[in-house]
Amino acid sequence: MNSISYEAKMGMEQREGVTAGAARPGDAVPAADVSGKAEDRRMVGDHTHPNPVMVCRDVTVHYGEKRAIHDVSLDVGANEVIAMIGPSGCGKSTFLRCLNRMNDTIDGCRVSGSILLDGQDIYDRRTDVVPLRARVGMVFQKPNPFPKSIYENVAYGPRIHGLARSRTELDEIVQTSLEKAGLWGEVKDRLDQPGTGLSGGQQQRLCIARTISVSPEVILMDEPCSALDPIATARIEELIDELRGNYSIAIVTHSMQQAARVSQRTAYFHLGDLIEVGDTADIFTNPRHRLTEDYITGRFG
Numbered sequence: 001m002n003s004i005s006y007e008a009k010m011g012m013e014q015r016e017g018v019t020a021g022a023a024r025p026g027d028a029v030p031a032a033d034v035s036g037k038a039e040d041r042r043m044v045g046d047h048t049h050p051n052p053v054m055v056c057r058d059v060t061v062h063y064g065e066k067r068a069i070h071d072v073s074l075d076v077g078a079n080e081v082i083a084m085i086g087p088s089g090c091g092k093s094t095f096l097r098c099l100n101r102m103n104d105t106i107d108g109c110r111v112s113g114s115i116l117l118d119g120q121d122i123y124d125r126r127t128d129v130v131p132l133r134a135r136v137g138m139v140f141q142k143p144n145p146f147p148k149s150i151y152e153n154v155a156y157g158p159r160i161h162g163l164a165r166s167r168t169e170l171d172e173i174v175q176t177s178l179e180k181a182g183l184w185g186e187v188k189d190r191l192d193q194p195g196t197g198l199s200g201g202q203q204q205r206l207c208i209a210r211t212i213s214v215s216p217e218v219i220l221m222d223e224p225c226s227a228l229d230p231i232a233t234a235r236i237e238e239l240i241d242e243l244r245g246n247y248s249i250a251i252v253t254h255s256m257q258q259a260a261r262v263s264q265r266t267a268y269f270h271l272g273d274l275i276e277v278g279d280t281a282d283i284f285t286n287p288r289h290r291l292t293e294d295y296i297t298g299r300f301g
């Protein structure tokens with residue numbers, strides 16, 4: 001581990017940089033039943049990525065006395081879409097929110113472990129969360145445009161981060177961001193109209209344009225399609241695939257079909273533990289853990 005963990009900085013116990021008990025590449029599958037599926041709570045699969053943008057190790061989150069996630073280690077790779085799936089309450093959103101310190105806004109929430117972005121500890125005391133949240137942007141379940149014009153929704157971030165030296169440069173950023181979000185053609189003649197006047201799917205693409213406008217490296221998506229109809233969902237899924245060319249994307253979804261369609265890797269969470277991580281096709285066709293199999297076959301969750 002090439003940085004001091006946040007937990008260590010907090011004067012707590014320093015631990016190894018790899019999840020205790022986590023299987024490493026090539027490890028035998030732990031305690032298995034007759035079908036060969038792992039059954040205990042140790043993680044199976046490879047949590048690392050050969051070209052990581054974010055490296056998370058031993059991430060544990062408490063809300064007050066309640067532990068929501070436990071010793072989660074996972075990389076987010078360059079130009080990949082990684083999906084996080086699991087039953088309600090398993091800690092997917094909690095983990096996602098750790099990646100841009102969104103949990104800092106929740107009273108009583110404590111995060112330990114280490115999370116590096118391009119090798120830098122995002123929980124370092126010197127880290128300013130405003131630029132961090134531009135580098136690791138977030139798209140929420142419910143589209144949440146500002147009560148401002150379409151133009152201003154996208155221009156706001158570049159303006160406060162000082163990314164444009166002139167109105168012409170700002171116009172260019174707004175146009176490019178709307179183009180990348182697949183919305184330019186639909187809104188270019190009404191940029192001065194309220195963002196809240198767009199359809200739900202358009203509003204979500206506007207929120208994606210807003211995220212893109214400050215040049216993030218990673219985009220976090222927390223059930224971005226759950227409020228959308230199937231056509232708007234399909235449009236966002238196409239967009240996620242296009243965006244992968246320029247960004248890393250971590251998506252929480254309740255839809256296994258969506259995870260299978262949009263992601264290259266999938267991480268399965270259960271009761272706060274990361275149980276299995278691997279290539280999406282393998283997870284859905286040949287899960288190695290009994291809990292993963294039970295979830296994807298609909299036996300619970």
Ligand SMILES: Nc1ncnc2c1ncn2[C@@H]1O[C@H](COP(=O)(O)OP(=O)(O)OP(=O)(O)O)[C@@H](O)[C@H]1O
Pocket residue numbers: 063066068086087088089090091092093094095106
């Ligand atoms: N702000 C909070 N305060 C206290 N407990 C919380 C808070 N947010 C989440 N939790 C608890 O932490 C655990 C993990 O919640 P989280 O929302 O991360 O799960 P999830 O897998 O994303 O669930 P869902 O699929 O229902 O959104 C749950 O037991 C939840 O009740």
